[in-house]
Amino acid sequence: MAFKKKLYQCHPRPEAEPPIEACVSRARSRKTPCDPLSIERGVRQFLADKVSGNLAGIWLLVAEHLRLGTWDLLCGWTGQPTERVEPRLAMQLVHEAAVCTRGIRAERTLHERGGFELANGLPFVATDQAIHHLLGELTVAKAMELQVALGKIRLASGDFQGKRLAIDPHRVTSHTKRRMRKRVEKRQSKRPFKMAQTFWVLDADTHQPVCFTTGTASRSVVQATPELMDLTETILQPSPERTLVLADAEHFSGELISDIHQRTGLDLVVPLPGRKTYRQAYEAMPQEAFKRRWAGFATAKALFEIKTRNPGRYYQFVERYGERRDDWHFKGFVSTGDRDEVETLTVDYPKRWHVEEFFNANQALGWNRAGTTNLNIRYGHMTMALIAQAAIHQLRQRLGEPYGCWDAEHLAKGLFHRLEGDVRVTHDTIIVTYYNAPGDLRAHYEDLPEKLAQANVEPTVPWLYNYQLDFRFS
Secondary structure (H helix, E strand, O other): OOOOOOHHHHOOOOOOOOOEEEEOOOOOEEEEOOOHHHHHHHHHHHHHHOEEEOOHHHHHHHHHHHHHOHHHHHHHHHOOOOOOOHHHHHHHHHHHHHOOOOOOOOOHHHOOOOOHHHHOOOOOOEOHHHHHHHHHOOOHHHHHHHHHHHHHHHHHOOOOOOOEEEEEEEEEEOOOOOOOOEEOOOOOOOOOEEEEEEEEEEEOOOOEEEEEEEEOOOOOHHHHHHHHHHHHHHHHOOOOOOEEEEOOHHHOOHHHHHHHHOOOOEEEEEEOOOOHHHHHHHHHOOHHHOEEEEOOEEEEEEEEEEOOOOOEEEEEEEEEEOOOHHHOEEEEEEEOOOOOHHHHHHHHHHHHHHHHHHHHHHHHHOOOOOOOOOHHHHHHHHHHHHHHHHHHHHHHHHHOOOHHHOOHHHHHHHHHOOOOEEEEEEOOEEEEEEOOOOHHHHHHHEOHHHHHHHOOOOOEEHHHOOEEEEEEEO
């Protein structure tokens, strides 16, 4: 009987996944297989060879990811199981944000720097093209679902109190060539320029971000805030008491005030613009309407009516500064609820400025730049930075001072980029050995599997093929 060629075509194997582009050096990249078998072989070979470098501090976040449940969030976001490459690329994005890198274009030497790629469950560092292909396939709706899932985890962990919320837009300069709306930065005397913008909700008591939305440069706060409040309510509601939303004068709009007033469990306090008509109304108020609280400070409460477009009746709080009539100056606020004006104006509202402190301390995670106007990619990048911020917050709480007062960039340089060590595998445990670590790390991370088990956290790392993780300090 003659030999028959190509019998394998009777039962063809499934087509192999297309290779992914990975960084090799600053100037060169190459196509690398990314099927589950190739990834597992590459990771196990890295562990067998041992890894050494000065970016070993990123492994501290792996322990925090186990406590936070990051891997389940990433698998749910990408819609892929553990063995696939997509959630591992998402983990790379999280760690890139944590070390405050501006992207692979700016720093192609993240590979071979102490197991950075290994901490992501990969034997390589993917390029921008591979990351953009992943993010381009994931919709804005899926990023919002991920924010809700992360927010509920953080709410259960006590990161949010939900009593006072600060809302604020955050805008950064954009260098895109597209035609888009230009905005004027109020604090600088510049001509209008292109800006990318995001809209944030911050828990004013714990200083932690609840969620965010973004959009094109033409989107206003009045258009974006209702969607932001929908996300917030999904995360924080039902709440046992009314939540106070603290806004700035940019949010003063009858449409927005009416929208929040109709929501269950939310009160809004927003400053009145400094228009001449409002200033004249303050000055015309009878002196008996003001109650002197302390030297140079008096307050008044009155009804406030919006008559056009979205009509409604609300409460007006007015602050008066100065002892003599010639020195008086006023500032007005609108509240959708009948609250104690002294506590609202002197205790609650000043907490709104924590949102500015948050941006100053954490925008280096990736919120101080806009690399593209593709909203799928922007939502994906910024949501991965939100996960990184949650893990870093856990790390700060665990280590205490001085790390608690370091901003994101200082923490990246002083801890993640500073720790030198090696990574090796012993039996079923990945051992990370640090040679120049501060002594306060030992108490929190040595014998990590036992500590995780005591906290009812599974000590195995799912994206590292269920190895356990432990630390040594030499």
